[in-house]
Amino acid sequence: MKNSASNLPITQALQAQSGQLLPVITQALSELQYTQIVHQRISQQYREGSTEQTQESKTQITKQRSKQSCYQGITRARHVEYGSVIIKWELCATSIRLQSVSDLTHEISVLQALYTSQKTQVSSITPPLLAYHNVEVDTLEQSQQLMVLVMPYYESGSLAKLLNHHVSLTDKQKHDLIKESAHLVCNLHNAGWLHNDIKPSNILLSDNLTSHADSDCIVPDLLLTDFALAQRNDRPNAINFSGGTPAYLAPERWQEQRATIQSDIYAFGIMMVEILVGKRPFNIDPQSNQSMTDWAIQHCQQSIPKLPLEYVRYQSIVDKALAKRIEKRYQSMDEVIANL
DSSP states (O other): OOBGGGSHHHHHHHHHHHHHHHHHHHHHHHHTTEEEEEEEEEEEEEEEEEEEEEETTTTEEEEEEEEEEEEEEEEEEEETTTEEEEEEEEEEEHHHHHHSOOHHHHHHHHHHHHHHOSSSOGGGTSOOOOEEEEEEEEETTEEEEEEEEEEEOOTTOBHHHHHTTGGGOOHHHHHHHHHHHHHHHHHHHHTTEEOSOOOGGGEEEEEEEEOOSSGGGOEEEEEEOOOTTOEETTOTTSOOOOOOOGGGOOHHHHTTOOOOHHHHHHHHHHHHHHHHHSSOSOOOOTTOSOHHHHHHHHHHHSOOOOOOGGGGGGHHHHHHHTOSSGGGSOSOHHHHHHHO
16 A cells, blocks of 8 residues: 655645544544543555445446545554553544455554464564554544554654664664664564564664663663564465565565565665664665666665775675575574674
């Protein structure tokens, strides 16, 4: 599904509709005992739906396919039991909800599967799933289903936020962040899942600090979030989800091949360079009118940049993580950790 909020006319329409949507969502959350509700983000997406139409001459009903709007958002709030929380929500017409599995429904199912897995300690991978709700509301002149996913709010934010202050990080802290991130992805793979959207903004900094003998090595514990594109890694013939973040998407994904452990490893390699030098190894002109083509060229054809001299010891790891061909890439995150 494509986010339509980048289109100016649709963005303006979304702003107008949010005036109707957000009060209804606020009311629904209030009835679920959430307070201090602050809506941080709202986006509009389109999903295939169907409408029924009667053909009088034949006295029969036919279904016509159409694209119908769904809305997604991020909201901060407080709860008497959970404390400060972040709420991911999705609002779709009831008819659409019955016809397809939404990103948020899928994410909830992945989190539930992780928490029932016996293969690993899930607390080392993702924040706890505090609650999820599915309520019916009336807005925009129709019945809508509001799906809500509730997780803890972490004051420290994400790794992306930390990298905004990249110059303040010591080399030891950078190494520790890389190593902790590698263990995080490895734990997910060992639990039987691919993430398919590894990037700094999807790695949260928990409120716990891991300290070492050297005070320069104090780093927060890391947690993965956003499992909307996650897949089981033991089902090689499963239909692949489309999507992902272009700046972190492996060459084979641009060639319409399925996601694999090596795809996550490639995204980790991009992030590793970002942690070390403060920017990604591949970039495009933000004003490009053919950005997807430009990203494909970068990932599939552009050579892997050389790291600055002070990080040359990481070059062989970066080269193997970002290898264009899967067979030349690391085969597991355990190998990456061993090299680190």
